Amino acid sequence: MVNSESYTKLVGGAWGGTMVDKAYERFLSDIAGPETFQQFKEEHMDDYSDLLRTFEVKKRETSPGHSGKVTFRIPPTFAETIKDATGLSIHDKILSSPFNGQVSYVSGKTRVDGQIAQSFFKQSVDSIVQHLESLLGERLNKEYTAIVMVGGFSESNILQDAVKCAFGRRYNVIIPEGAGLAVLKGAVIFGHQPSTISERICKYTYGQKVCHETTSACNHPPTRTKWVVGKLHCSDIFEKHITIGQTVKLEEEQMEMITSPCSADQTTIGETIYASKLSEPRLITEPGCIKIGHFEIHIPDTSLGTDRKFGTMFIFGDKEIAVKTEDKQTGQVHINSIDFLE
Known part of the structure; x- marks a missing residue:
């Protein structure tokens, strides 16, 4: 239990799962070319949304230290847009990209080295860990004994591992079941019982x-x-x-x-x-x-x-x-x- 004097104001930054999504998009943009990728987004919005939905699932499953290949499903229209815009196949674009030898494309799926897949998380995870270090180092927060991870991104194995490695010896890192729905449930409870938050x-x-x-x-x-x-x-x-x-x-x-x-x-x-x-x-x-x-x-x-x-x-x-x-x-x-x- 922590007294109210040790509370701190709401703080944070744009370091959540959407930052990982943007890193994945930059990866695809580096393969297709910025203009071609933008064309794919504009002309095939449904497939672009589906691409992000399938990545959301894979994002939570990707494990830290995984050295093998990670498979991402890619809509056929992505390869078709590259062919129509550049005259090159997606295979040729991969060979001429910075990921030659680390990425392959087979039957509508990209096979990506684990190191590259984990790099999508680096900026987001590093920012969260650094911010927590700063926040927990403040004088008012010395009484805290646990870190509770909630929200969709908290279900990421990579983020969980990074937080446990950085803070596991000093704090009890708690990841409740259904962490991705915790914020939504809290909003529903607050809507029915506003008095649950008194300060x-x-x-x-x-x-x-x-x-x-x-x-x-x-x-x-x-x-x-x-x-x-x-x-x-x-x-x-x-x-x-x-x-x-x-x-x-x-x-x-x-x-x-x-x-x-x-x-x-x-x-x-x-x-x-x-x-x-x-x-x-x-x-x-x-x-x-x-x-x-x-x-x-x-x-x-x-x-x-x-x-x-x-x-x-x-x-x-x-x-x-x-x-x-x-x-x-x-x-x-x-x-x-x-x-x-x-």
């Missing part, structure tokens, strides 16, 4: 765009200032509500921020929500900062002018972010759903 680790820093009157204490760049109702204001400021890596309980109100209208006759305050990969972003214009949505605060009574104050608090739900707005004069509370389509 989340924020993948980004979340906040809203604000501006305030410029004073001698401000240290924002001069280019980020503008005149508002005759007064100089610092603009494009990132006002942080949640920090990247922070644990948030579902439906729990976060820290309150106070906002006010810029002009006395203002009837609506438009608020824009931003996310950043930085822990302490200062401006919404910084690299890695993206707009993710907006909401509006309506001011039916403008009698207080710019002295009108509203408290805003983020609320993280099971699948969305909402903002609770409290009118500090009247005590009225509104829950604003974030429009993520803008």
Whole structure:
């Protein structure tokens, strides 16, 4: 059991089984030629999809250290496209490719040296192992004792062997039965019982765009200032509500921020929500900062002018972010759903 303080935010990269698929496609492209392979994909989409489906099965069966040949079934239209586009047979193209002597073609199947077949996995597997090394080396993750492998790619013998070799002495590597369906089952359970997940680790820093009157204490760049109702204001400021890596309980109100209208006759305050990969972003214009949505605060009574104050608090739900707005004069509370389509 690990306490919540040792959790980390969701992380990862494009290192899954699709990277292996792309390596296999590059292999076929090197044989046929890039333009010919692209022609095959466009003119024989069904056969191209079938090629990937059959490779998916073989991908899980390929074993580490296998020195013999590995057989891959190839649609007849692949060889036909090569012949029509280049005037050469697939045999001739293999002989003139970098795989001469390591690959052969017989009766609609390629016979590939085990070393080449395993090379399809190298970039993906190396990236996963290196990332796990980095992740498990972080101070907060020292209490972990096991690695659970789930998802379709976790059924790959090569990936399983690489993880066990790299971490088997330090961690208990668990591969549950039906690992490929674990994520799908989890999604179904969550759909029926959202309360099964009570906390989340924020993948980004979340906040809203604000501006305030410029004073001698401000240290924002001069280019980020503008005149508002005759007064100089610092603009494009990132006002942080949640920090990247922070644990948030579902439906729990976060820290309150106070906002006010810029002009006395203002009837609506438009608020824009931003996310950043930085822990302490200062401006919404910084690299890695993206707009993710907006909401509006309506001011039916403008009698207080710019002295009108509203408290805003983020609320993280099971699948969305909402903002609770409290009118500090009247005590009225509104829950604003974030429009993520803008």
